[in-house]
Amino acid sequence: MGSLRILVGCKRVIDYAVRIRVKPDKKGVITDGIKHSLNPFDEIAVEEAVRLKEKKLAADICAVSIGPQACQETLRTALAMGADRAIHVEVDDKTYQTLQPIHVSKILAKLAADEKIDLVIVGKQAIDDDSNSTAQMTAAFLGWPQATNASKVEPDGAGSVTVTREVDGGLETIKCKTPAVVSADLRLNEPRYATLPNIMKAKKKAIDKKKPSDLGVDVSPRIEILSVEEPPKRESGAKVESVDDLLTKLKGLGRI
Template identity: 70%
Template sequence: MALRVLVGVKRVIDYAVKIRVKPDNMGVVTEGVKHSMNPFDEIAVEEAVRLREKKLVKEIIAVSCGPKQSQETLRTALAMGVDRGIHVEVSGAEYEGLAPFHVSKIIAKLAQEEDVNLVILGKQAIDDDCNQTGQMTAALLDWPQATFASEVKVEDSKMEVTREVDGGLETIQVSLPAVLTADLRLNEPRYATLPNIMKAKKKPIAKKTPSDLGVDVSPRVETVRVEDPPVRDAGQKVENVEELVSKLKEAGFC
């Protein structure tokens, strides 16, 4: 069974950047800040490309929802081996209020339009840490879901997935079409080579809007205030176990 795969890629502030809260406490500073592809989405792209290298996939389509700069993220995916991209442009107040439910509806609609039989997403984005888009996309499509994947095997119309759970590892089998979300240990994404970066410039990126897909992305949540996490109190050194137990009792921990 040759698969057609849709992969979601999100543009986020680079993981190495120190996040700063805006002076008005209504968000974080994004202007002049380095952005990159969400690391879990890189893993999702890599898994799609590896499945194609095993001759299990015939086409990989990447989709990104966001402002025009999201095309840079799509070009990165194309340089890694994706065949073509779809940019669903969302900007301004709508982008500020874009929630996982909106993105799920967009991805589900595109999955139907593109007639794909596998959707691969990162398990979560590092900016909001919601971990919701994959699950809601599966619900909207009424497809099986395999989340937190650390190993994937595809055979005929079935997919065996080893997933990371609190108690260790769980292996499940789902029927295709399905939604898969990638965990950290699924693979190590490749670096895009210079020839592939040059080829990516010629690969097509279609432009759409949420209204083209019949999706209303009006904000459902209002941000009241954004603050830095509280500063942790300095630690204390103790001379022995008895003193440690005494201080824990004073703090109400035992």
């Protein structure tokens, strides 16, 4: 019992409460002076790792963030929540603009192998790009089982983990052997607030710094950003006087 070594992905994203604005050159969104935070789904992943350690099912939690220098603030959040250590894989701002799940997955897979990890837990998706593919790709690169969209994670302490997944038809329960990759869904848990003493302790903890080249991962762009556009503004609706009028209008639009 308590032997699991867990790696948790921690992406730095624009805070969910911030209104996103497109840059004038339409090559991205405005990030300067904008509040950033730990991706909410990754926050759930960190919380789950900490809970597994509190249940004596895990021995070590390593938080990983990939991106510019400011990602260290995100890692401090994970450390304050209860992660034991942190690794920052530094990528400059320009490269970060075209960093994709395939790059992130290769980095996480290499770190998981190097650190002899038993369980990788990441958020099911990031709230900025909504890709929902990092967990799947990481599992593929490692050749490990995967359990995505998890609403319950139950290691048995004997080399297996049972995961309840949220699927279109309800809930699906699967059992897979560790090492494995799990992605956290919204209802997996409610993340804790870091206490002030833990925040102060986290500021003093050392963060291991690496570069993608140290891990043998090529992060050269696979995409070119041509244009970033705001979604079209919704047109105002029209009022109808009766159900019959509504049905007439819907028929005219071919909706029924």
